[in-house]
Amino acid sequence: MFISVIPALKMPFGHCFFDYEISEGEAHIGDLILVPFRNQMIAGLVAKKSPKSAWADKAIKISNPRKIAKLPESIADFCIISARESFVSPPTMLNAWLRKIPKRFSGETHISLRNTTLPKDAKKNEVRYLVNRYVGALGIIETVTTNQANGRVLLLTPWKHRVEFLSTKLGAPSLHKDIAYGEAWRIWMNFLNNPHGILIATRLGAWLSIIADVVILDEPENDDFKQDELTPRYDARRIVKLAYDFNPSMRIISIGTTPNLADFAENAHLASMSPTIDSDIEFARLDTMNRSPLEMLTNEAFTAMEEAVLNKNPIRILHTVLGMRGRVRCADCDWLMECASCKIGLRNMQNHALCPRCENKTELPMSCPRCGSTNLSKAIIGSEGLLKICMANFPNADIKVLDLHEWVTQPIQQNSLLIITNIAYIGGYVEDIRKQERLVLAFRRFASQACVAKCKLIFQGLSPLIDIAPSWLEPQGLAKQWELEIKDRQEFLYPPTQKICKLIQIGKSEHANMIKLKLEEICVKNPDWRFRGPYPIERFAKTREPRSIFHILPSKTATRTDLINELSVLTAYGIVDLDPIAFFC
Ligand SMILES: [Zn+2]
Ligand SMILES: [Zn+2]
Secondary structure, three states: OEEEEEEOOOOOOOOOOEEEEEEEOOOOOOEEEEEEEOOEEEEEEEEEEEOOOOOOOOOEEEEOOOEEEEOOOOHHHHHHHHHHHHOOOHHHHHHHHHOOOOOOOOOOOEEOOOOOOOOOOOOOEEEEEOOOOOOOOOOHHHHHHHHHHHOOEEEEOOOHHHHHHHHHHHOOOEEOOOOOHHHHHHHHHHHHHOOOOEEEEOHHHHHHHHOOOEEEEEOOOOHHHEOOOOOOOOEHHHHHHHHHHHOOOOEEEEEEOOOOHHHHHHOOHHHHHOOOOOOOEEEEEOOHHHEOOOOOOEHHHHHHHHHHHHOOOOEEEEOOOOOOEOOOEOOOOOOEOEOOOOOOEOEEOOOOEEOOOOOOEEOOOOOOOOOOOOOOEOOOEOHHHHHHHHHHHOOOOOEEEEOHHHHHHOOOOOOOEEEEOOHHHOOOOOOOOOHHHHHHHHHHHHHHHHHHOOOEEEEEEOOOHHHHHHHHHOHHHHHHHHHHHHHHHHHHOOOOOOOOEEEEEEOOOOHHHHHHHHHHHHHHHOOOOEEEEEEEEOOOOOOOOOEEEEEEEOOOOOOHHHHHHHHHHHHHOOEEEOOOOOOOO
16 A cells, blocks of 8 residues: 655645555554654655555555544645645645644544534624624624534634733633744644634644634734745635635634725625724824924824823824934935935934934934034934923823834723824835725724723824724725725726736846746736736845745636646746735735
């Protein structure tokens, strides 16, 4: 008997199996076993069994292979298809799933026992939109605990800090990238062994949906479910969908706050399902007439701060400009200090000037080299500068100025005053066609958070954004905004109206010409396909190599398999992404 095994090792695209001959004992499809490989024993997944092998004379003979775990048979095909979609080899995908494999195993074979019941009237794929996604009969906490009776529950959430929060609330184990490998292995083995287990994980636990009975997606509208830097780049939401096709007993329950544009385009009714967010929110116009004594803060914000200080409530300000000042600019003659190599304005960091692109540090000048003025403060204030003036005005108050990352990762205390200095920046910094969509999603998330934590929230901003934003709190306004967005995307040929695959070429831009030739060939073969690019992407920091981006626009009728078949050849030249979440990075 021959078996084809997917080894848990990083291997180039195109590699798939290693064949072994079993002389004694047995192995089944889906078994995770130890196999000899280049003088060591490694873990491998049995993907096929056959009396014959094309590599029979080369196949290593093994007897009574050591079994680590018995996984469902379908895991082999699930791994192969997930790998194909991400344009990596199945061994690389398996390696990314299992991560570091322990040197020693306990004696027993772990078996994924099932004890699944489908509750009456339960939908196989259910979508919920809630302001408070945690508490209440439909919220995550109760959904997890009630579904535990029906089988194994896997809760997937976009961020590590959210995993930890939910893990504490539920008293259940968590899995994310900072959990040591040995411990992570033990955690998922326990999940496998317990037919009513609960596991809370970031995207790296998404593959476990193949052994779960109920998969709960927290905030499915959030793009952080996508691994978008390293390879394999996969989207946890897509992995769950694939597992759904292989795992007949599985149910998906998505619990979000706002349908994203792609989901809305598929089903416009979702907008009306999204809740009205009714909380204490004020909108304040950033204009010269509305300036408070504190730079960057409006009269509304200032008054609310006075009140919060009086009531001893914490004040949290979201301000995305770092340092003392966004730039070093002369207030008298408008001179701007630039990076010598990047020719862009430097950030004022109190003790030095910093180039936001190449991260080079330069000494701050004492005075303007052009006019001699010592007032170099004509630039937007930075977070450090803002905190300084707030503390000077409200000494002893509990005030923090946070950037977007800190804002998203820190828990919000009840009854805080939350101030967003400029609503335009809450969606992140990536400048592309999806900017507005991210902003609307973030806006509704911020508003929901404030509602749940009973906080007062002030959005500052410029027209027209600050005028239109209040309408997004209501389903009708949201639907209207999404319709406008879809029109825009139609015009510029972007998803969801046009399918786009992205190709990222890293390193020397000369290689882009080679890719262009390949893409032209593909478009000759498929006359209704198009491509655009290369778009050169400037470096963000020292550590990042230059990149070029291509967009491939297949025909409407092209299936996923067509895309995979046509685009596989491009993996030799760059990273192919079938479902990009950003188009120019
Ligand atoms: Zn000057
Ligand atoms: Zn620079």
